[in-house]
Amino acid sequence: xxxxxxxxxxxRHLVVFTGAGVSAESGIPTFRDALSGLWEQFDPAQLATPQxxxxxxxxxxxxxxxxxxxxxxxxxxxxxLAIAELARRVPRLTLITQNVDDLxxxxxxxxxxxxxGSLHTPICFACQRPWRGEPAAPVLAExxxxxxxxxxxxxxxxxxxxxxWFGEAxxxxxxKAAFKAAGDCDLLLSVGTSGLVQxxxxxxQLALQQGARVVHINPQPQECHAPQEYSLTxxxxxxxxxxxxxxxx
Ligand code: BV8
Ligand code: ZN
Numbered sequence: 001x002x003x004x005x006x007x008x009x010x011x012r013h014l015v016v017f018t019g020a021g022v023s024a025e026s027g028i029p030t031f032r033d034a035l036s037g038l039w040e041q042f043d044p045a046q047l048a049t050p051q052x053x054x055x056x057x058x059x060x061x062x063x064x065x066x067x068x069x070x071x072x073x074x075x076x077x078x079x080x081l082a083i084a085e086l087a088r089r090v091p092r093l094t095l096i097t098q099n100v101d102d103l104x105x106x107x108x109x110x111x112x113x114x115x116x117g118s119l120h121t122p123i124c125f126a127c128q129r130p131w132r133g134e135p136a137a138p139v140l141a142e143x144x145x146x147x148x149x150x151x152x153x154x155x156x157x158x159x160x161x162x163x164x165w166f167g168e169a170x171x172x173x174x175x176k177a178a179f180k181a182a183g184d185c186d187l188l189l190s191v192g193t194s195g196l197v198q199x200x201x202x203x204x205q206l207a208l209q210q211g212a213r214v215v216h217i218n219p220q221p222q223e224c225h226a227p228q229e230y231s232l233t234x235x236x237x238x239x240x241x242x243x244x245x246x247x248x249x
Contacts, residue, residue, distance in 0.1 A: 003230040005247035015185040021192020025077040025237035062147035079236035080107035094181035117163040126157025182206035
């Protein structure tokens with residue numbers, strides 16, 4: 001069944017749930033695309049773990065600093081901007097992201113629930129204190145090379161990225177707020193996610209189960225199992241601005 005943009009225009013509480021695909025058109029590689037440069041031979045799930053950091057802190061910190069540099073150099077794309085525009089158009093919008101970049105914030109989205117933390121909030125691996133130091137502008141060869149992590153001023157522990165690694169719990173308050181919004185919304189847009197990672201992948205299901213309409217926006221056609229589930233196939237940077245335009249003008 002065709003998704004009628006009027007459902008967006010009439011939404012009471014809209015949830016937008018995003019994954020790496022929403023930043024793809026800003027030049028940020030997704031997890032499924034072959035990683036560029038030095039990281040072809042590494043699987044992110046092998047690097048995004050506490051074990052990897054313990055085993056080789058310089059390798060993991062270097063990988064994240066390379067990713068942070070890419071984000072600093074990137075710009076929000078029309079998908080991020082359309083989502084920020086939606087916050088100005090609907091009565092209530094909850095933005096939930098699995099991404100660790102700050103492109104939603106830089107596009108003007110007023111509040112963002114980061115289920116998996118952020119590249120921009122490093123903490124101490126030993127004592128969890130936020131790291132206040134100014135990371136030296138990462139001068140990395142080919143966007144990713146080994147780099148010794150800085151040290152915590154409080155306990156001299158190694159500084160780590162403020163992201164949620166595989167095997168680590170998501171921030172409880174953020175996850176609770178995300179589940180609550182999914183349980184209350186009447187429309188959820190799931191943008192640029194492969195739905196592989198738990199527990200984040202439960203969010204669209206929770207919305208569907210309580211009777212909300214769910215729209216998947218992804219170049220890969222998504223399986224739709226329920227009458228109120230839709231799949232818009234294409235890049236978010238094209239489909240989202242079109243959807244906003246057709247709903248509100
Ligand atoms: C936890 C931060 C327990 C770090 C990330 C077996 C079965 C089920 C689950 C598990 C299992 N074994 C282990 C688990 C649990 C595990 C998990 O889900 N593993 C998966 C891989 C099977 N989960 C965890 O470990 C979580 N923690 O369970 O803890 C616990 C509880 C209590 C106490 C202690 C422990 C933690 C998961 C968080 C991991 N951290 N990120 C970092 O970024 O480095 S997840 C990471 O991968 C990203 O955040 C991202 O969210 C995720 C990848 O997902 P996507 O965002 O969907 O990206 P992806 O590349 O996959 O897809 C991109 C999509 O975009 C594609 O569909 C593509 O078609 C589309 N696309 C491309 N271009 C565009 C586009 N769409 C639109 N427009 C475009 N232009
Ligand atoms: Zn410390």
